[in-house]
Amino acid sequence: MSLEEKVLDIMRETFEVDNVSADISQKNCERWDSLRHLTLASELEDAFDIELEPEEIAEMTDFSRVIAMLQSKL
Amino acid sequence: MTTFVFRNQTVEAFLGYDGMTYSGYADISQVPADVDRYIWFYQVPVNPDSAQLAQEIDSYRDQLEIVLGQADNTKPFIIFSLVDLFNLRLTGDDTAVADAISAFNDHTSRLADSMPQVKWVDFSEFTSAYNAETLVNWKYYLMSQTLLNPKLSHDFQAWWKRIENQLLLRRKKCLVLDLDNTLWGGILGEDGVDGIQLGGDYPGKAYSLWQHALLQLSHNGVILALCSKNNESDVDEVWQHNPNMVLKREHFGALRINWQDKATNMRELSEDLNIGLDSMVFVDDNPAERELIKQMLPEVEVPDFPSKPYELMPFFKGLMEKYFRIHTITREDKAKTEQYQANAKRRAEQSRFADLESYLYSLDMQLDVIPADEHNMARIAQMTQKTNQFNLTTRRYSESELRQFIDQGWRIYCVSVSDRFGDSGITGAIIMQPVDDITLNIDSLLLSCRILGKGIEDAFVKTVLNLMRLDGYRKLTADYLPTAKNGQTADFYDRIGMTSDAASSDGAKHYTMALEGVFDINNCYNIRVL
Incomplete structure (x- = not known):
């Protein structure tokens, strides 16, 4: 799974919506x-094993950012 | 289900968003009535001034008092205990904050005793599984006002789901245990009565502690049963001669000690005890036996068994939390094993009498028909949740739903049964909804399987219907809704004289009946209407 797909998956789950593009x-x-x-930040930290500063x-206000x-980080 | 949450920190990531409405932070100005339940989930705030912090915590009790006074007391009110997630003590003897927390927890846990709608949840049960560094995430606290680490949200949700199940009384009824290498170490047939490991030093100590724990479980209403490949006479010898055997024969509701396959034994135990296989948990050290049960009887819960005796206590804790714990134990639950045993005795007596009638007379049965009130409401709700076999419509209700029915004028009665072998307690209920001035609909009718086979259902229903006739009701409607388990009740209403329309394709039947004469009731029962 590509990085983009993985992030979209996490967003779908975190925001509890069916479609995320x-x-x-x-x-x-x-x-x-x-x-x-x-919650998204915390999930991303766990999924990619990174630390994000406040x-x-x-x-990180949109998908591309x-x-x-x-x-x-990776 | 809609829930209103009183909170002083950001707990949305833990309790979720769906159906949840949150108060402002420590804001008690709004106490909505149009919700299904309330949750009080406060955290200990961060404040280095311990005297001030203690005062703030003390004020939560007053806040809670005000909220409880305004909240709809027919709705469940769930209170989380307070946990000091970040214990900042400048001097070792500064216990002001700790004292305030325990005062809050003492006070709120006692509220549950006096207010039936209050359920107290020990939050430390969740937090104690983590160390201080994991519990608190300062980065997220300072960004969002939530001291509890958001990375624990998935764990929290799993734990909270379990607690909610306990609050809803979804639990198993019977724990079936093996003997060799399960209740004691070693194999009785090879090691002999004195050779098995039980009591004394490790590993025997591990088995006796585990048995003590199981004994407590049985005191709390879980039925224990034995299913072991052994000679029954050998096991009898353990009971007679090994003082370290904590669990005696009388602690088991039923037993199968033989060489028959365990799936057959499990089916027989379920018939003996009159409970469904899906209410049973099977514990056996032998993976082959576990696999057999999993394959043959998929309804039965089959947990893995620990490989080391010192893992038995955590295994027990897991069993309890996963299958057996509920939040309020009723008196009837505690007496359950005794009742199942008394049933076995009654069955033995039954064979001595030539006909059922004279047997029923000999039992000296006492039936108390009691209108629903604060003392029996919890039990009636519990019965609607747990009764499957003798249950005409299988509608599940909570205490608060029953209270609402009563407020709307519904008629609810329960029956308490005793005979010369013992007191079965409240074991049946009928819930009736007035349709108009003269018409009553039987919404629910159920009896615990423990008391079936003695015509009690008949006497109970006829007594209540005679009462309803005296109250002016002249017409009765009722339904039978079939499930996988309630087949034995399919003709119950036909038997008491009601007539049904044609059954629908799924087997459901709708009945009507004129309430004209008085029902005759067999006089082998002493019936009191309270």
Whole structure:
């Protein structure tokens, strides 16, 4: 499974929505609120065995930024 | 189901979003009534000033008091205990915070005794499995107001699901145990009565502790049964001559000590005890026996057995949490093993009498027909949850649902049965909904399988219907809804004289009856209406 697919899976699960596509962002997804944002960060840390700093978590506001952040860590 | 959560931290990641509404942080200004249940899940806040923190914790009791006064007391109210997740003591003897926490926990656990809707959940049972570093994640606390580490959310959800099942009384009824290398170490047939490992030093000590634990389980209403390949006379010798055998013959509701295959034995035990195979848990050290049961009787729960005797206590704890624990044990539950044994005695007596009638007379049966009230509501709800065989409609109700029915004018009665062999306690219930001034619908009718075979169902229903006639009801409707287990009740209403429309394709039947005359009741019962 590619990195992108894995992240989409985690987002589907965290936001409890059926369809998540690569254009998802905090702006266009109602479920991606500030609480679930932290759950997402925590799930990503576990799934990829990385640590995200609070500043980095704050920057991950859409799918492409999440991917870019992960790529810089892996 | 909708739940309203009172909280002082961000707990959404743990309790979830679906159907949940959360209060503001430590906000008790809103106490909604239109929810199905309430949860109180506060955390100990972070505050380095311990005197101030203790005061804040003390204030939670007052907050809770106010909320309980306003909440709908027919809805379950679940209170989590407080746990100090980050114990910051500047001096070793500063116990102010610890004292405040234990005062809160003492107070709230006692509330459950006086307020039937309150259920107390010991949160430390979850947190104690983790060390201090794992429990708290400061990064997430400072970003989001949740001290409890969000990485534990999956573990928490699994634990919480188990607790919810306990609150809903979904538990097994019977634990079936093997003997050799299960209740004692070694093999009786080879090692002899004095050669088996039981009591004394390890490993015998491990087995006697495990037996002590099992004995407590039986005192709390779980039926123990034996299923062992042995000569019964050898096992009798253990009971007579080995003082370390904690579990005596009388602690088992039924036993099969023989050389027959265990699947057949399990089926017979289930018939003997009159409980379904899906209410049974099979414990055996032999993987081949476990596999046989798994293959032949998939309804039976078959946990893996530990390979080392010192793992028996954690194994016991797991059994208890997974299958047997509930939050409130009723008095009837505690007496259950005795009742199952008394049944066996009654069956032995039965063969001595030429006809059933004279046997029934000889029992001196006392039936108390009691309207539902605060003392028996928990038991009636529990029976609707657990009774499968003699249950005409198999509708499951909680205590609070029953209370609502009563508020809406429904008529609910239960029956308590005793005879010269013992007291079976409350073992049957009927739930009736008024349709109009003269018409009553029997919504639910159920009797515990422990008391069947003595015509009690007949006497109970006829007594209640005679009462209803005196109250002015003239017409009765009722349903039989078939399940995999309640086949024996398919013709019950026909037998008491009701007539059914044509049965539908799934076997369900709808009955009607005019309540005109008085039902005759066999006078082998002493019936009291309380």
